[in-house]
Structures are given as C-alpha cells and as structure tokens.
Amino acid sequence: MSNSLSPVAYDGKIEGNVIFTQVDAAINWMRSNSLWPMPMGLACCAIELMAASSSRFDISRFGAEVMRFSPRQSDVMIVAGTVTYKMALAVKRIWDQMPEPKWCIAMGACASSGGMYRSYAVLQGIDHLIPVDVYISGCPPRPEALLDGLMRLQKKIMTEHALVDQKKELLESL
Amino acid sequence: MTSDEMTDRIRAAFPQAITGQNRFRDETSLSIQPDSIRVVCEFCKSTLGFNYLIDVSSVDHFGEEPRYEVVYELYSMRDAVHLRLKTTVSEDDARIPSVADLWPTADWHEREAYDMMGITFTGHPDLRRILMWDGYPYHPLRKDFPLQGKPSEMPGVAFTEVAPLAGGPFVTIPTDGTTQVREPRARHAGELPTREKFLSEP
Ligand code: SF4
Numbered sequence A: 001m002s003n004s005l006s007p008v009a010y011d012g013k014i015e016g017n018v019i020f021t022q023v024d025a026a027i028n029w030m031r032s033n034s035l036w037p038m039p040m041g042l043a044c045c046a047i048e049l050m051a052a053s054s055s056r057f058d059i060s061r062f063g064a065e066v067m068r069f070s071p072r073q074s075d076v077m078i079v080a081g082t083v084t085y086k087m088a089l090a091v092k093r094i095w096d097q098m099p100e101p102k103w104c105i106a107m108g109a110c111a112s113s114g115g116m117y118r119s120y121a122v123l124q125g126i127d128h129l130i131p132v133d134v135y136i137s138g139c140p141p142r143p144e145a146l147l148d149g150l151m152r153l154q155k156k157i158m159t160e161h162a163l164v165d166q167k168k169e170l171l172e173s174l
Numbered sequence B: 001m002t003s004d005e006m007t008d009r010i011r012a013a014f015p016q017a018i019t020g021q022n023r024f025r026d027e028t029s030l031s032i033q034p035d036s037i038r039v040v041c042e043f044c045k046s047t048l049g050f051n052y053l054i055d056v057s058s059v060d061h062f063g064e065e066p067r068y069e070v071v072y073e074l075y076s077m078r079d080a081v082h083l084r085l086k087t088t089v090s091e092d093d094a095r096i097p098s099v100a101d102l103w104p105t106a107d108w109h110e111r112e113a114y115d116m117m118g119i120t121f122t123g124h125p126d127l128r129r130i131l132m133w134d135g136y137p138y139h140p141l142r143k144d145f146p147l148q149g150k151p152s153e154m155p156g157v158a159f160t161e162v163a164p165l166a167g168g169p170f171v172t173i174p175t176d177g178t179t180q181v182r183e184p185r186a187r188h189a190g191e192l193p194t195r196e197k198f199l200s201e202p
Helices: A023-032 A045-053 A085-097 A108-113 A143-158 A168-173 B003-013 B034-046 B106-117 B195-200
Strands: A010-012 A018-020 A037-041 A076-080 A103-107 A134-136 B018-024 B027-032 B052-060 B068-076 B081-089 B095-097 B120-122 B152-154 B158-160
Touching: A023 A143, A037 A045, A037 A085, A045 A076, A045 A103, A045 A108, A045 A143, A076 A085, A076 A108, A085 B158, A103 A108, A103 A143, A108 A134, A134 A143, B003 B018, B003 B027, B003 B034, B003 B081, B027 B034, B034 B068, B034 B081, B034 B095, B052 B106, B081 B095, B106 B120
Parallel strands: A037 A076, A076 A103, A103 A134, B027 B081, B095 B120
Antiparallel strands: A010 A018, B018 B027, B052 B068, B068 B081, B152 B158
16 A cells, blocks of 8 residues: 555646645655754764765755754754664654654664674664664765665655654554 | 983882883883872872873783782873883772872773773762763673673663674784784684684684
C-alpha cells in the first residue's frame, strides 16, 4: 500500500492552472524538499557534513541547507561522528525534543555501528537509542555520499503516508 | 639553571625523599617518596621556578607492589628546563596529595587520573569523574579492565554494554618483522609473532 503513492499531478492549463494530486503526495513533496537538518556533529565526520554545505557540494540544491541548532525547528537529525556513552543520552534527549515528522541519518561508520571504536566508551551504533532511516558507510563518507543518503531519504519520504507513517507518536497519543 | 643543577638542589633540600634518578635523551626523571611528593612539588614551584605543569599521568604496573605510579611533568618557562617527577601509589591505599592548588592545570589532569585509574587525590577541590559519567562503577585504564568494557546500568544517566570484538582485541606488538608481521591482528597475551609464524599461518 505504501508504495502505491505517486506524486502525479495534473496541471490543467485550459481550466486555468488547477492542479490535481493526492494530499499525501503534495505534503511529502513539500516535506522532502525542505528537510531542515539538526547537525549532530560529534567527531571527524562533522567536517564532511560542513563541507557538504560549501559551494562545491552545495546541500541547498536539495533543500537541506537550513542547519537548525534548535531541535524544535528541525526535521532530520544527521548523527555525524562517534557517539560516546556519555554523549548518547544527550543525543537521545535532543531527538525526543524534535517534533514529528522526523527522520535520522546515521552518517559514517561510527554513528552506524561504533566504527573502529570497539571499546568501553563508545555506543555501538546510534540505532541502539533512536530509529535510523538511512545509514551512510565510510570513514568519513565524502559529501557526495551524504547527498546520496539525503536523496534516498527523500525517496523514502515520498513513499510514506504523510499522517499515518510520519506522525506515529501523535496518533498513538490520541 | 640547568636540570642537573635543579636536581642537585632538590637532592640537597630533601636528601631522604629521592629514591632514584634516571636520564634518558636529555630528560631527567626523579623518583620521589610518596609522602614527600607534595613538599617537593612546592619546592619546585616556589624556589626552582617550575611555573608550568605540563601533565599529570598515571601508570598501572599490574601485578607489582606498589601497583600505581603517578608522573608529573614540570617545565620552567624562565630557564627552559624540563623535569619529570615520579612517585608510587599502593593498591590498598590509592591516595596521594593533590597539587591542584600549586598549578591550577592539575585540576583536570588529576580528575582524569581519578576517573581512569581510580587514584584519589586528597585535597582536590572538585574530584569528580571527567570522561565517564558520575556513578560509573569501574576505572577503565586499569590493566585488569577488558578493552571491550563491562556492562553497567545507571537508568536515566547512562549505560554501557560489552563491545563486540569479533575475535579481537586487534593489537600490534613491537617486533623486528615487516609491516605485514607487525600489522594489528587478534592476539593473545604473551604471544610474540615471528616472521616464520606469520608465513606459516598468515
Ligand atoms: S566514521 Fe571515521 S571519520 Fe566518521 S566519526 Fe568515525 S572515525 Fe571519524
């Protein structure tokens, strides 16, 4: 069912620029093209996250250049770096403060699986604490890989139902 | 003043306190009795002009007594002289006087040694853990603590699990072999890789 959504629109010029589409498709199209990231830069991967905003890679081509340092205003948390246990609960707390709909990108080996830090101090993957939508491999991933992950997330958003899939916590609380 | 003159003056002031002296690559190390370390540090700061404490670190000589060693790296900006002071701390009574009031930088260095090695610095203004969270039950840099960690639980504060090592830990061991022989791989304690062993079971 969730794959049956399509962003098909009909722009009737004769009727005078009236557009027919599905509500889900329209909302998803708007959401996926204005993803405001919460930059959770914890280690070296954050440098590549910064590079993705620069003119050579230009993350704003995909509508995700508005780095919000306030969780209340952001849509996607990009966990870029090594998550130590001491930091893990702060990351979780910021995630809980983000309003739905929200998504998470685990950028790099450390955020995805603990990376090379098989040690007493490092959480072995941020998915132990928060649900992850896209994992990006690499140590660090190049900015192109981050952009690829972002585009995959956009594709994923286009297949979800704008209310049922993306506002689960809200529906449960009702 | 050179470091030799400095050590001579410490020796003259505290003849009983110094148990050993070592010189390696133009760096002088002095071993000090644990109960004199505080007065020797005060003397170094006020009389000899060691106005910069580079580092306070700790060493675990597991299986020996006294088990721990605390190392102070002193530097005199005025004379450009480096001096290393070492003292021992026993396992049963892992306490040593703090020098945080002499050099404020010792505050965080001593907190790190307390967190990682479990050495208590008496008289420290704020002896809390600095890297792990308050209430973590272990001291991870002790030799008897496994690299992958031990599970611990502090609901609402933090938690740890054992990290998967997949046959590890993967370590290098100094040897005369090539980089292939030296490369990190799963090894057990006491096992020294040789070139022959590597070629027979790569
Ligand atoms: S994955 Fe590599 S580059 Fe990224 S935070 Fe970990 S160690 Fe640094």
